[in-house]
Amino acid sequence: MKTDIEIAQACEKADIYDVAASAGIEASYLIPYGRDKAKVDLKFLRERKDRPDGKLILVTAITPTPAGEGKTTTTIGLADGLKRIGKNVIVALREPSLGPVFGIKGGAAGGGYAQVVPMEDINLHFTGDFHAIGAANNLLAAMLDNHIQQGNSLHIDQRRITWHRAVDMNDRALRNIVVGLGGKANGVPREDSYDITVASEIMAVLCLASDISDLKARLARIIVGYTTDDKPVTAADLKAQGAMTALLKDALNPNLVQTLEHTPAFVHGGPFANIAHGCNSVTATRMALKTGDYVVTEAGFGADLGAEKFLDIKCRMAGLDPDAVVIVATVRALKMHGGSAKTELKEENLETLEKGLPNLLRHVDNIQSVYGLPAVVAINRFPDDTEAELKLVEASCRKLGVNVVLSEVWAKGGEGGMALAEEVVRLCEQPHTFRFSYEDELSLKEKIEAVATRVYRADGVDFTPAAEKELAKLEGLGFGKLPVCIAKTQYSFSDDAAKLGAPEHFRVTVRQVKVSAGAGFVVVLTGEIMTMPGLPKVPAAEKIDVDENGVISGLF
Secondary structure (H helix, E strand, C coil): CCCHHHHHHCCCCCCHHHHHHHCCCCHHHEEECCCCCEEECCHHHHHCCCCCCCEEEEEEECCCCCCCCCHHHHHHHHHHHHHHCCCCEEEEECCCCHHHHHCCCCCCCEECCEEEECHHHHHCCCCCHHHHHHHHHHHHHHHHHHHHHCCCCCCEEEEEECCCEEECCCCHHHCCEEECCCCHHHCCCEEECEEEHHHCHHHHHHHHCCCHHHHHHHHHHCEEEEECCCCEEECCCCCCHHHHHHHHCCCCCCEEEEECCCCEEEECCCCCCCCCCCECCHHHHHHHHCCCCEEEEEECCCHHHHHHHHHHHHHHHHCCCCCEEEEEECHHHHHHHCCCCHHHCCCCCHHHHHHHHHHHHHHHHHHHHHCCCCEEEEEECCCCCCHHHHHHHHHHHHCCCCCEEEECHHHHHHHHHHHHHHHHHHHHCCCCCCCCCCCCCCCHHHHHHHHHHHHCCCCEEEECHHHHHHHHHHHHCCCCCCCEEEECCCCCCCCCCCCCCCCCCCEEEEEEEEEECCCCEEEEEECCCCCCCCCCCCCHHHHCEECCCCCEECCC
8 A cells, every 4th residue: 555655756746827827817927946846926925815715615624533534635635525526626725834744643734645746745844834834933033132232221021021932843842941041242041932834923923914014014013021010011112023024025926746646736835733723824715716716724633722713813813704614524533432442443333432422422513503604524434444433423413403414535535535625615605604703893712712612612711820910911901802812732622631532520720811912812821731842752753864865764
């Protein structure tokens, strides 16, 4: 059996100019990076502003498990399936982070015969967007420390600096560091830390900005710390926004690639959904909507994270109205939620499957009841799934009025996604009234409580004294109308990763709150969530290699 990278390397890729032409993008708008990838100038979006938007389809999933769900694979396979039934379709995905690529997850460009290519480039440096984001982030950090070194005319309180440095790598040793050691010439000593680049506010800013002017304005609003008399200090105060924008101007243009079946795909931006807002860029989504009649996008991790943030943050800011939602699940993962060990997943077990099904049903109910959107469940079928298990999933979902469609895109590509494509087209014609899980007028605490009780189904929220104090301060500074971006473990509806399935009678603990004024939301840290992951005992990097001809292996 071929590996994902072997399948991708065997693909006869179309010339990127031909891919663009198939999407109606003229060659004059392309900024090519070789023959198989290009950036698309934002001028294209401005000149297409009067074209009606296509249908927007969000692909999300159940709460992830080590058994895997295949959300990105389904997203790509669904797009190829829509193309096979004659639809004009575009994919809109996030760029993978090097952290998971070299850590535990491996590649993130789909799998099997449902991938975007060039797979190796997309998973590694691609067009340099993440490097530009890291450089802009660290330029701001350098200018902040230099300002303090040069006399600190803004009276920045060194104990209340909130801006972190960033690197796109899982590196736990950088979670807590000390900078400025070595004497007066080397800066002022202080405690500091690193976030992984995908958790940086710069990543969120890039993904939510509508154009260069908006990008610069958002960068200017970033708060880096507070003065000794408790006033916020911004990037504009440090006169950093112009140089940061210069570093990011090319990164703001969406990246165009293709699937194995030559369906056009925008792959742009990559915030994590457990610690950031988990969606691809607004510019890429809008460009796709002005190009395709159907746009298939995905949001990270389970629907309680990526989909919630896609709907409550991205759609709110960008004025998007999704037409349908696909919720991806596997029988194997549902059995894990019901208590099966990973070693037992090949055996039929209707008892643990039934115990795990409430996880799927809660996600389905949230999409329908909380957000008012039509949904379909896509089951990624494995060879060991039995007919009895599949019928149990289907019967349970039908009680909520939701259809279940088997997806075989990993093995068959677009052909295995045609049935799902037909159901999605049907759903896109259904009337719906999209709504958020909370309104702008609520206080920050009320917004947090709304997500926790309505989406996670918690009994309530407990705030640490530090979080209470920070929330009150942010309300006083005028940030109370912003949406909330809750950072939470991806492995549970709760803030405790050990609570699988659909836990009940739990409370969520908010331990820290900070404003991302440039991104335009308030970040809420719960449980033990961290903004810098670590590598596992056996990192995926140990299996990655390159031969004397430059051919990469081991990348998933």
